[in-house]
Amino acid sequence: MRLSHHLALLGTALVCLATPVQAAEKAEVLHWWTSGSESAAVNEFKKAFTAAGGEWTDAAVAGGGGETARAVGVNRIIGGNPTTAMQFNTSQQFYELIDKGLLQPLDAVAAKDNWAKVVNPVVLGAVTRNGHIYAVPVNIHSNNWLWFSPAALKKAGVEAPKTWDDFFTDLDALKKAGIIPLAQSGDSWTQQLTFFDVLLGAGGTELYLKIMKDHDVNAVKSPEFKKVADILSKMRDYLDEGMQGRQWNQAISLVISGQAGFNFMGDWAKGEVVVAGKVPGVDVGCIPGLGKSSYWIGGDVFVFPKQKDPNALKAQELLAHVMLSPEVQVAFNNKKGSAPVRADVDTSSMDACGKAGLQLLASGAFVPGSDMLIAPDTDGSIHDLIGTFFTDKSKTSADLVDGFAKIISNL
Amino acid sequence: MKLRLRDLTAQFALLPTWAIVVFAYIGTIAWSIRISLSSSRILPSDDFVGLKSYYRLFSTDRWIISVQNVAIFGVIFIIGALVIGFLLAVMLDQRIKGESLFRTIFLYPYAMSFVVTGLAWQWILNPSLGLQQMMHNLGWESFTFDWLARGDRAIYLVAFAGIWQASGLVMAILLAGLRGIDEDLWKAARIDGIPTWRVYLHIVIPLLAGMFATALVLLATAVVKVYDLVVAMTGGGPGVSTEVPAKFVIDYLFNRQNIALATAASTVMFIAVLVVLTPLLYHQYIIGRRRAAA
Incomplete structure (x- = not known):
């Protein structure tokens, strides 16, 4: 009994030693998606990010409207210990953080992934300030x-x-x-x-x-x-x-x-x-x-607060890339009940109401939320x-x- | 010499307390007042815009309504809880059977948080779920009690729920006071043929002044910080008709991202409390010195 115990311990120790030191891109993501369908949706992000070589740390703060989550996130930014990524609504909620120079511009990823062409102009406009892109829009709600x-x-x-x-x-x-x-x-x-x-x-x-x-x-x-x-x-x-x-x-x-x-x-x-x-x-x-x-x-975006650690930028860029990739957009939004921000993805699995909305989006009859x-x-x-x-x-x-x-x- | 050393040690032992008082209390108060004079929105900023947030505060309908509401709530809640609490204590003081049972029942609401109280009364008073619907189901179709849905009445129901919760506490405090009253006093009053209600009114209540003061302070602090009861019971509605100052501060601090306005509102609350408290403290200070002198 005791011997087997020791052996087990030894085995564990060996496994720990044997695990190669991976340079995983670590990302702590703050969001308020805690209801059943919401956490299923955010899990799609997590899965895709892990598959792309990242390491996702979930920092979910409950509360439907997200006030608590946003207060926590902003406090951590001010306190000098910001999360890798943080959720906001597609709105002016994070403009002041941009103006104070606290958020990471994402122009490089946006140019590489060609956001200007594929992302809906209204949501892209909402995350663009003074000519720079500061957030990843992930969904569109009507x-x-x-x-x-x-x-x-x-x-x-x-x-x-x-x-x-x-x-x-x-x-x-x-x-x-x-x-x-x-x-x-x-x-x-x-x-x-x-x-x-x-x-x-x-x-x-x-x-x-x-x-x-x-x-x-x-x-x-x-x-x-x-x-x-x-x-x-x-x-x-x-x-x-x-x-x-x-x-x-x-x-x-x-x-x-x-x-x-x-x-x-x-x-x-x-x-x-x-x-x-x-x-x-x-x-x-x-x-x-x-x-x-x-x-x-309306909808949600993720912003990426500036970090002290230069390696963190890699994780942020990887996360931004993953969140907007076509497959992830479909998987996430099907669970969330919202529309993808990209116009070039397959939406055949949506219901009648969702399709009616997409038609309006495609026809250009849309306005930014208040x-x-x-x-x-x-x-x-x-x-x-x-x-x-x-x-x-x-x-x-x-x-x-x-x-x-x-x-x-x-x- | 010896005495001085002891003084020093005492002062030294008090240092952490002083640090907490200076930084955590006075420091944060000063910081809040400073923020209220700036143009801060989501983050504190260092500029100075004078009383701009205060002008905005007093031209905001919701703030005016909040102040009126806390006044209405405060008066009804404090008087109601004191009167009912006192009556309950007097009743229990009659050496009735099953006293401890009643004591537990009356004190029980106080063991609940305001959130539970608010939710429970919200369900009971909701016209389409609670009391009114029940009466309709029982066949009394003309029965209406829709105060919770009426902007001009809802605040009274909030005060009522508050009284329901706090009366038990007042009862417990006053009951302890009543038990402390000398039996001989009652005997003397009986011999003199003074009616019981007059004994209570003219002898017992003045004797219980200290107990009443304790209850009053506890109730008054509950009035200033009333927030959870309103959030759970009405959410500030219908409309903004049951908003209170504490909720105003929280909403602007976290939700509406205007910390200058939020701190301006909390500063006004702070000053209001000071205005009430200062004469009280002054009074106590004077009395204390007179007593010490005598």
Whole structure:
């Protein structure tokens, strides 16, 4: 017994000695993908990176919106012990880190792998600052989908809407049939999402860009924006009392089970549909932006903080290369439920809703998401404004226009 | 000489404490105030922009609402918890049967975190899940209790949940005080024919002043730092109607990447606490010296 024990120990020691000293590219990757489908997706990165000779250290920090993960990552950068790579949303969240010179430019990898040609221009633009590329965009999410329950609409005796007028006809019918017309979550980010869906669908991409990109106050005071505010105002009559305290996934569940007619939510809602054993586009209908269809681009990127160790750059460049390679893009995004950032990959395995989105992307009818155009601070002010408007019916659409004009004019 | 050496040793032993006080407390406070005067966003920066963040703070609706809410919450929560806690303590003090059982039950909510309290009450008070739905299912269709979904009422429910949790603690403190009151006092009052409620009001409560002060300080700190209860129960909603200052600070610090505004808000909170605390400390200091002199 004792002898075998010693032998085993000796064996272990020999194995340790025998392992050749590999110059593996070590990478510690900070991200907030901890749910089932998310960690399956990030595992694709890990697999591919290991296969390419790297050594992946996972630094996952839980928390859906990623605030905690970002706070941890930024603290480590400031503290002088940055991770090799760190996740952000495709947004302005990391612009200040760029301006302070804390992030590694990726121009060499980008030139070698020809990003300029293959990567979607909007996401590439979002990671480019002062002519340099500072992050790897890994996926594209679309935020402005209108999900509906065909069963609920049938029960109410109406068809899927094509215009905003249809939409309100349907809402009235649903209300009469005793079905929750519009399932809405109480979280202010989902209310803001609904607002932007109306702005894009009823106001169009031009109005959206005028306000969010050019910060044009006159556009906010235009009759087109007033129409958007009026639609949003009217929508409040079709919400149920259970909105407060309801999460986004509970709201889409109401549509999946046919208890509610409609829900505005991003394409990640597909995950919930699939988990419930339903087929997106069949059991739960999807409209990629009611009225004026468009693709509202959001997503995730990885930045590479500057390191003291010169060898770390090799690992960073290898990781950047791996994350954007075509096979990894498909494998990752199929698990994540998002679209690949490359236009030159095989997407035949996507469902009907995903394909409809890709068509819009290909047709050029896309706009950058709001947090690519404004700082998180401004985004927060809009959250507060929309959240208050949604829940306080004494606020009129004119109040909404005034409040929004104030935020835009402060930019 | 000997005394001095002892003094020195004592001072020396206190050095680590002093270091912690100077760097960890005073240092970080000064640092926060410094940041609030800069144009920092996600990272601290060294420039100086004066009171810009403070102007922005007081022109932000959400901050004004937060301050109003913490005032409403504070008044209702403190008075409610003190009154209910006192009544519970008086009831338990009547030498009832099963006292320890009741004591445990009443103190139990305090053993829970505010997050659990918030979530539990959120479910109970949610109009489409909880109480209201239950009444509807039982056949009382006209019953409405939708305060949680109403921006003008939700903060009262938050205060209610807070009272539910904290009353047990107040009860425990005051019960200990009641047990410490001399039996002879009660006998004397009985001989004089003073009604029981007057004994409580005019003799017992003044005797318990110290206990009330302890409870008040504990409750007041809970008011200033109230955050988790709101996050769990309403998330600050509906809209921004139940936002509180601590949540404002956290949101701007981590989520909205404006640490200048966040530190400005925390500085204002700090000053507000000082304004309340200074007269109290001053009062204690004066009394302490008078007593020492006497």
